[in-house]
Amino acid sequence: MCKNKMATNASDPSPTRRTTSRSTQPTQRTPRTPRSQPTQQTPRTPKPSKSTTTSSSSDPSSSNTTSAPNYLNTSSFKLSSGTSISSGTSLSSLRDTLPENPQLYDFIEICSATNNFLAKRYSSSSTTPSWRCNLRGKDVIVFQRKFRRKIERAQLKERLSVIFRSHHISIIKLLGASISGDHIYLVYEFVNGANLSACLRNSRNPDFTVLSSWISRMQIATDLAHGLDYIHNSTGLNLCFVHNHIKSSSIIITEPSLNAKICHFGAAQLCCEIDEEYEIAKDLSSIKAQKYEGEIVEESSSAAAEASTSMKSEMKRRLEDSKMKFEGVRGYMSPEFLSTGVATQKSDVYAFGVVMLELLSGKEPLRYKFDKKTGDFLKNSVIDMAAAALEGGYGGSDCGSVEGRLRKWVDRRLKDSFPIEVAEKMTRVALGCVHVDPDKRPNMGRVAGKISKLYLESRTWADNIRMPTDISVSLAPR
Numbered sequence: 001m002c003k004n005k006m007a008t009n010a011s012d013p014s015p016t017r018r019t020t021s022r023s024t025q026p027t028q029r030t031p032r033t034p035r036s037q038p039t040q041q042t043p044r045t046p047k048p049s050k051s052t053t054t055s056s057s058s059d060p061s062s063s064n065t066t067s068a069p070n071y072l073n074t075s076s077f078k079l080s081s082g083t084s085i086s087s088g089t090s091l092s093s094l095r096d097t098l099p100e101n102p103q104l105y106d107f108i109e110i111c112s113a114t115n116n117f118l119a120k121r122y123s124s125s126s127t128t129p130s131w132r133c134n135l136r137g138k139d140v141i142v143f144q145r146k147f148r149r150k151i152e153r154a155q156l157k158e159r160l161s162v163i164f165r166s167h168h169i170s171i172i173k174l175l176g177a178s179i180s181g182d183h184i185y186l187v188y189e190f191v192n193g194a195n196l197s198a199c200l201r202n203s204r205n206p207d208f209t210v211l212s213s214w215i216s217r218m219q220i221a222t223d224l225a226h227g228l229d230y231i232h233n234s235t236g237l238n239l240c241f242v243h244n245h246i247k248s249s250s251i252i253i254t255e256p257s258l259n260a261k262i263c264h265f266g267a268a269q270l271c272c273e274i275d276e277e278y279e280i281a282k283d284l285s286s287i288k289a290q291k292y293e294g295e296i297v298e299e300s301s302s303a304a305a306e307a308s309t310s311m312k313s314e315m316k317r318r319l320e321d322s323k324m325k326f327e328g329v330r331g332y333m334s335p336e337f338l339s340t341g342v343a344t345q346k347s348d349v350y351a352f353g354v355v356m357l358e359l360l361s362g363k364e365p366l367r368y369k370f371d372k373k374t375g376d377f378l379k380n381s382v383i384d385m386a387a388a389a390l391e392g393g394y395g396g397s398d399c400g401s402v403e404g405r406l407r408k409w410v411d412r413r414l415k416d417s418f419p420i421e422v423a424e425k426m427t428r429v430a431l432g433c434v435h436v437d438p439d440k441r442p443n444m445g446r447v448a449g450k451i452s453k454l455y456l457e458s459r460t461w462a463d464n465i466r467m468p469t470d471i472s473v474s475l476a477p478r
Helices: 001-013 013-031 047-052 062-097 107-113 151-165 196-200 212-231 276-291 298-319 335-340 345-361 382-391 402-409 420-433 444-465
Strands: 129-135 138-146 174-180 184-188 191-196 253-254 260-262 366-370 377-381
Touching: 107 129, 107 138, 107 184, 151 174, 191 196, 196 253, 196 345, 212 253, 212 260, 212 345, 212 420, 212 444, 260 345, 335 345, 345 382, 345 420, 345 444, 377 382, 382 402, 382 420, 402 420, 420 444
Parallel strands: none
Antiparallel strands: 129 138, 138 184, 174 184, 191 253, 253 260, 366 377
């Protein structure tokens, strides 16, 4: 019975006040009882132990007995109310972050939300048409894309389920899709902000940029590196996920935190832009090469030969196919993607390196200058300018230190307020990502680790150069 009363007192705070008030009254009347019945107190001695167990130390005085139960009651009430409120908010916030089930919208819903596609198109940088609308009570943006190859509905649902289970803070979430003929309509959540290209290069005011601090650009680089690393290495178990749309115009900078989010996640897989046969043959050849490395076995040579011949035949078939078409943006396409049209994770790493150089310098990936002497247009690549800044030759002169050349090449709107050692390391990491040989490019896991370390170094640099706030200046005469 003692345990049941303690349990009821702990669960319900209101009864505990009544029981404690009743228990305190017998403690005050104890001086009166010994006069009339001194012998009857002996069987009642175990009963006051119940009150002593509930009120921890009630023996010394009556004032302590009244204060201790009140303290326990108030604290238990606050804890119970606090935990109920916090658990409710935590459950609601957790429920909002959980991945939803794959939603295949009816084409009628897409038509009604976009007013039969007569609504004003959203001014996005993508070449595909897009509309901002309200669908099932959510502010979304709808992209219209075309299938590259035929895909079965079961396979499409499987890919959708994998994409829906993927969640990252640096990736814009895909809410659903709809199919109509040869087109697929991808529904993404709408994120308020501007793309990275518009933040770096404002045509109306070229001397102004929102990203005017070094730490803001390092924050964007860290977000992009971890987001692309998640897409490559932590998304699908059976699918080789490739983004295939990495560029500065497909990266949204949110307001007011200035964090980066990657757009068009899953579009390459759902639109069949990735050649799975080529990826499987490449993975098999790499696995067999690792398995038989250092061994002289006839079967290993035959297996490697079969894998290499299959890869060559697949590439030859794609090159000879006159109907092969692929999309890309000049400056972001890797050399092997230009020659074969096959998008791989290494081509994503190449495009990421171009975005990093673009973020550091503030310049476009490709710029054309008209030469009056020759009458031709000269191409200036951000990759060539970055390599010249490190190795010499930037600005038409080979002389000067690396620090001086980097300060000329890095965006002048930063006003030379950046750590030169970190800027040099970031430039070398970006140049490693845009290597001509795809096998010599690092994977995104290694790149994300390096950029995170450089971000921490930039954070300590920013804390050290912060202006002191505890200095008082007085202009009065002494």
